[in-house]
Amino acid sequence: MLLSVLLPLIIIVLAYLYVRVRWHFQGADFLAKGQFDEAIVIFTRIRRYYPLDTLSLQSRGTAYRYKGDLSSALADYTRSIEMGGRKNGLLYLNRAYLFLYWERFADARNDYELALLSNPDLPQAHVGLIYVHLHSKEYEQVINSSDAMLNQWQVLADKRQKYGAYISNRSPEALAQFEVIYQAVWIAKARALAHLGRVDEAREVLHMLQTKYPTNIAFIYSDGAELEFFIGDYATALAYFERVLMNTDKLPQQPISVHGYPSVFYAQAGYAVTLFVTGDIEQAQAQWRDLQTKAPLLTSAERVGKEFFWSEAMTAKAKELEASFM
Secondary structure, X not given: OHHHHHHXXXXXXXHHHHHHHHHHHHHHHHXXXXXXXXXXXXXXHHHHHOOOOHHHHHHHHHHHHHHOOHHHHHHHHHHHHHHHOOOOOOHXXXXXXXXXXXXXXXXXXXXXXXXXXXXXXXXXXXXXXXXXXXXXXXXXXXXXHHHHHHHHHHHHHHHHHHHOOOOOOOOHHHHHHHHHHHHHHHHXXXXXXXXXXXXXXXXXXXXXXXXXXXXXXXXXXXXXXXXXXXXXXXXXXXXXXXXXXOXXXXXXXXXXXXXXXXXXXXXXXXXXXXXXXXXXXXXXXXXXXXXXXXXXXXXXXXXXXXXXXXXXXXXXXXXXXXXXXX
């Protein structure tokens, strides 16, 4: 008797969950294909039938962000935090990133700190705080925080090597994400060292990463090119950007910027500016026009600089390139 009553209820619950998950996959697929309006429709549908689903708010917020509607993105991120942020530090990360883009550093710092209250070991929040320090020009703090984080990871890595326990239960995807975060911390440290005039140390970091991760062309060489640009070695910066653009088939397609543009756009933008600085103005202008055709939200040099969190030096030269069209 009990089974005959429970079975229909179990079927209803399973069907309920199946539909919800299927819609999430559909929305994610639209998002990956750049069909942002369609993604928004799907995630709004999930919100209508599953009002407690915070993931749909985060996903819809990201669809709005990629579309360029940042105010709607902020509203969705904030609502998801209100619904479940105290229990899940991950919900703060997207809003903190948006605040960082807007240069609202105090708000970004606060969100990353709140994320760590929920998840003290959340690496994305730790590295986010490091980048808040970097863009706030707190370069000594960047170095101190980076060293502390890297030393902690080294201790854990040594334990894993000795005992085989550290992150042994993590998926290949989680391990890959960990490696990206690890590299991002080193890059932040290198940029801080360069800003403090410790150029040789900054280059040592860069060369270490290039040796350790020779296949990570998109991340290491694009950021390395920007570092060399800041130092003033434009020839090396140009060579690094060219290396990235000659290997476009090997570049990851996942979004790396506020509006969801992939790493190839970051490299092309930097390449155009470096061409301009080295005197190849015609080719620089052609690259810049082509970029703005493919990335219509990047309407100005200032927007490009903010999109990819460039140094002031590179953004200033991008503005000169922009002025050359007039």
